[in-house]
Amino acid sequence: MTPELGQLALILALLLALAQGILPLIGAWRGNRALMAVARPAAAGQAVFVAFAFGILVWAFLHFDFSVRYVADNSNLALPWYYRIAAVWGAHEGSLLLWILILNVWTVALAAFNQKLPEVFAARVMAVMGLVAVGFLTFMIFTSDPFGRLLPMPGDGADLNPVLQDPGMTFHPPVLYTGYVGFSVAFAFAIAGLLGGEMEQAWVRWARPWTNVAWAFLTLGIVAGSWWAYAELGWGGWWFWDPVENASFMPWLVGLALIHAQAVTEKRGSLRAWTILLSIFAFSLSLLGTFLVRSGVLTSVHAFASDPRRGIFILAFLTVVVGGSLLLYALRAPKVAGGKAFRLLSRETLLLIGNLMFTVAAAMVLLGTLFPLIGDALHMGRISVGPPYFGFLFPLLMLPVVLLMPFGPFLRWGHGDGTDLKHLLLRVTIAAVACAIIAAFLVHGQIKAMVGVAAGVWIAVGVLLYSYKRWREAPRGRRYPAEMAGMLLAHFGMAVFVAGVLLSESLSVSSDVRMAPGQSKNIGGYDFRFDGVQRTTGPNWHADQGVISVTRDGSRVATMRPQKRTYAGDQVQTESAVDAGFTRDLYVALGEPMDANNIQGAWSLRLYYKPFIRWIWGGGVLMMLGGFVCATDRRFRIKRLPVTAAGNEWLAQESRI
Amino acid sequence: MAMNPTRKRRLIIVLLILAAAAVATVLVVVALQNNMNYLLTPSQVQSGQASGYKTFRLGGMVKAGSIQRSDKSLKVTFTVVDAGGAMPVEYTGILPDLFRDNQAVIATGHMDNAHFVATEVLAKHDATYMPKELKDAMARAHANKKISDAAAAQDSTP
Numbered sequence: 001m002t003p004e005l006g007q008l009a010l011i012l013a014l015l016l017a018l019a020q021g022i023l024p025l026i027g028a029w030r031g032n033r034a035l036m037a038v039a040r041p042a043a044a045g046q047a048v049f050v051a052f053a054f055g056i057l058v059w060a061f062l063h064f065d066f067s068v069r070y071v072a073d074n075s076n077l078a079l080p081w082y083y084r085i086a087a088v089w090g091a092h093e094g095s096l097l098l099w100i101l102i103l104n105v106w107t108v109a110l111a112a113f114n115q116k117l118p119e120v121f122a123a124r125v126m127a128v129m130g131l132v133a134v135g136f137l138t139f140m141i142f143t144s145d146p147f148g149r150l151l152p153m154p155g156d157g158a159d160l161n162p163v164l165q166d167p168g169m170t171f172h173p174p175v176l177y178t179g180y181v182g183f184s185v186a187f188a189f190a191i192a193g194l195l196g197g198e199m200e201q202a203w204v205r206w207a208r209p210w211t212n213v214a215w216a217f218l219t220l221g222i223v224a225g226s227w228w229a230y231a232e233l234g235w236g237g238w239w240f241w242d243p244v245e246n247a248s249f250m251p252w253l254v255g256l257a258l259i260h261a262q263a264v265t266e267k268r269g270s271l272r273a274w275t276i277l278l279s280i281f282a283f284s285l286s287l288l289g290t291f292l293v294r295s296g297v298l299t300s301v302h303a304f305a306s307d308p309r310r311g312i313f314i315l316a317f318l319t320v321v322v323g324g325s326l327l328l329y330a331l332r333a334p335k336v337a338g339g340k341a342f343r344l345l346s347r348e349t350l351l352l353i354g355n356l357m358f359t360v361a362a363a364m365v366l367l368g369t370l371f372p373l374i375g376d377a378l379h380m381g382r383i384s385v386g387p388p389y390f391g392f393l394f395p396l397l398m399l400p401v402v403l404l405m406p407f408g409p410f411l412r413w414g415h416g417d418g419t420d421l422k423h424l425l426l427r428v429t430i431a432a433v434a435c436a437i438i439a440a441f442l443v444h445g446q447i448k449a450m451v452g453v454a455a456g457v458w459i460a461v462g463v464l465l466y467s468y469k470r471w472r473e474a475p476r477g478r479r480y481p482a483e484m485a486g487m488l489l490a491h492f493g494m495a496v497f498v499a500g501v502l503l504s505e506s507l508s509v510s511s512d513v514r515m516a517p518g519q520s521k522n523i524g525g526y527d528f529r530f531d532g533v534q535r536t537t538g539p540n541w542h543a544d545q546g547v548i549s550v551t552r553d554g555s556r557v558a559t560m561r562p563q564k565r566t567y568a569g570d571q572v573q574t575e576s577a578v579d580a581g582f583t584r585d586l587y588v589a590l591g592e593p594m595d596a597n598n599i600q601g602a603w604s605l606r607l608y609y610k611p612f613i614r615w616i617w618g619g620g621v622l623m624m625l626g627g628f629v630c631a632t633d634r635r636f637r638i639k640r641l642p643v644t645a646a647g648n649e650w651l652a653q654e655s656r657i
Numbered sequence: 658m659a660m661n662p663t664r665k666r667r668l669i670i671v672l673l674i675l676a677a678a679a680v681a682t683v684l685v686v687v688a689l690q691n692n693m694n695y696l697l698t699p700s701q702v703q704s705g706q707a708s709g710y711k712t713f714r715l716g717g718m719v720k721a722g723s724i725q726r727s728d729k730s731l732k733v734t735f736t737v738v739d740a741g742g743a744m745p746v747e748y749t750g751i752l753p754d755l756f757r758d759n760q761a762v763i764a765t766g767h768m769d770n771a772h773f774v775a776t777e778v779l780a781k782h783d784a785t786y787m788p789k790e791l792k793d794a795m796a797r798a799h800a801n802k803k804i805s806d807a808a809a810a811q812d813s814t815p
Contacts, residue, residue: 234754344669352670353673356674360677360678360681368689371693381695381696382697383694383696384694384714385689385692385693389691389692392688393684512731512749512750514731571755572755573754591731604751606751
């Protein structure tokens with residue numbers, strides 16, 4: 001009985017979403033305040049019903065209700081309770097429900113924080129959010145019902161994909177989705193701004209904190225995913241240019257361009273049309289990300305759902321969203337152009353170059369990711385584009401960004417000053433070259449590692465010099481407003497990230513070896529001694545667990561216990577052992593026994609020495625913090641419009657469009 | 658020739674965008690050409706379709722009982738089969754978790770005489786799930802074989 005209540009709740013939520021999506025739009029068009037006022041209560045009601053449905057699914061998982069097909073497919077009696085909760089978003093239907101729940105959380109937050117927004121504008125924003133919810137709820141109710149019954153009810157369920165039974169995976173999808181869905185807010189603001197035409201100048205300022213928060217969540221989600229792939233997949237890599245990874249990376253890149261473009265538009269009024277376009281693209285790419293991951297059209301190591309009907313629905317949805325908003329853009333964009341002029345040597349120009357590089361990079365990733373589909377359509381055979389394509393082009397596109405990064409903050413809006421730049425150029429060059437030379441002795445002259453040090457120092461010194469300049473020149477208390485502090489943090493994160501990537505890529509030592517118990521192998525100055533394999537068991541798995549003692553110059557460093565787990569249904573999963581450190585990780589994964597009948601004997605092992613790999617995620621976390629800090633800036637708080645004659649006149653004027 | 662500063666600025670921006678687009682296009686085409694990997698099944702390789710490519714991806718099922726490990730090193734040999742062909746594969750390294758008999762795998766590598774030398778071997782995470790592109794490729798190879806069998810049958814009947 002209870003699962004059907006969940007279904008009912010979803011249908012009611014859809015009806016409320018329809019009300020939220022349509023009535024306020026009509027109200028804004030006709031100037032009818034009663035219709036506009038529908039938006040908030042409808043959104044709140046929808047959120048309650050969706051949360052109720054989500055709660056019912058969680059409850060079904062916690063109480064082993066295997067009469068629900070989704071529960072039976074993704075959990076079993078032996079699965080611990082925390083993974084049973086995570087199993088809610090372990091496959092297609094549940095992750096869609098999570099998507100909608102997060103959309104509702106964003107909508108309710110929007111309704112709560114934006115009560116001071118002009119009425120007409122707020123109504124339009126809420127309506128766009130409602131329409132997005134309509135699309136997803138329809139999709140779920142008609143193609144992906146999580147509450148479908150399985151009769152007769154099985155005694156026990158299958159298992160959650162063992163790859164997903166990891167703390168990183170309980171955390172990664174909700175955070176990533178929060179970022180994805182968050183771009184719907186920027187999208188809703190842009191569409192409402194387009195509908196408002198030239199009357200609406202201030203929307204970019206209101207959209208900025210939301211976009212920054214969404215981007216920060218997406219950053220955290222990607223970092224978590226990367227860390228999970230490193231710890232869980234047993235290959236020791238942190239990024240594979242896999243279609244599913246690319247799906248989250250494209251909206252991230254466009255979102256990155258968007259938060260910079262929004263800054264220009266908000267402060268100077270220029271690039272307004274570009275900002276709107278980017279808002280549309282960021283959200284469209286988030287939808288495409290959902291499409292790529294969940295339809296299974298692309299072969300990927302971890303696309304675990306495939307049903308063409310769903311793919312067609314999302315494709316149609318995507319067409320409506322992209323096509324509709326681009327049509328609106330084409331009709332309205334001429335009305336929103338304008339802004340202050342800027343010279344070639346100005347902060348705007350640098351931000352524009354950055355924007356171009358990020359969008360071109362996103363387009364490059366999109367082409368590489370979709371190329372198998374294009375090749376198939378053109379009858380070129382089954383093609384895939386290898387990681388070297390991305391690995392060659394992406395750094396090339398980011399090179400100008402890294403080179404120009406220190407100069408951006410120093411340049412003024414509108415027109416810059418060349419003399420300042422010459423001093424800066426001299427200082428960052430000296431710092432970067434000096435550090436690279438010092439590093440050359442430590443890394444034995446490896447060029448890529450030296451470049452990594454130089455690039456990291458280049459950016460970091462730029463950030464530090466600018467912080468110092470602010471400290472000296474700005475009055476106390478106004479030196480680092482949140483917006484600037486966030487920018488400095490994120491840029492510093494970029495320095496840490498770049499250094500981490502290049503250092504770990506160039507200095508890593510990896511070795512696939514065959515080892516008998518008692519044998520040792522030296523990797524990166526560490527001695528790895530294999531002490532054999534024993535049997536061990538967990539709540540829902542049994543495993544072969546290896547013991548590896550690591551020493552350096554005779555002193556003990558770590559004892560590592562990598563596992564080879566076997567879950568229900570004979571699913572095998574490698575559990576690597578990582579000894580983490582600030583300057584290096586040691587990483588061991590079990591391969592297989594050389595003789596399958598004798599696990600006490602020799603095994604194949606994967607041994608890694610990975611210097612500075614933590615810096616990659618550390619840089620990502622700093623970028624995320626930058627996004628959050630930036631969003632708290634006081635300037636972004638909306639001042640209430642006077643509810644006087646002027647306000648009403650504004651409303652009347654607005655509703656004429 | 659005096660130019661309106663706004664126009665000049667716009668012209669410079671447009672030129673910058675065009676130049677960047679041109680460079681990006683050239684690079685993308687070059688990078689794509691160098692990194693396209695074709696997926697072929699053993700029967701397609703045996704019919705000579707792989708001759709044009711230095712590296713490609715070989716997809717199929719691991720033949721039951723064909724996995725053989727070396728005593729001394731991490732070298733392993735196995736046979737990948739599809740409906741109409743078989744290809745011996747040689748690989749040195751650690752195989753993925755789900756690698757076993759009758760499992761769908763995709764190996765990246767090149768031909769060395771009559772056998773395939775793999776640099777990377779992938780098996781699907783989901784044990785029951787066969788990659789769509791591999792399914793398609795095998796279905797196509799199967800269909801081709803039927804056609805050629807039918808043609809052969811026709812040839813032999815006078």
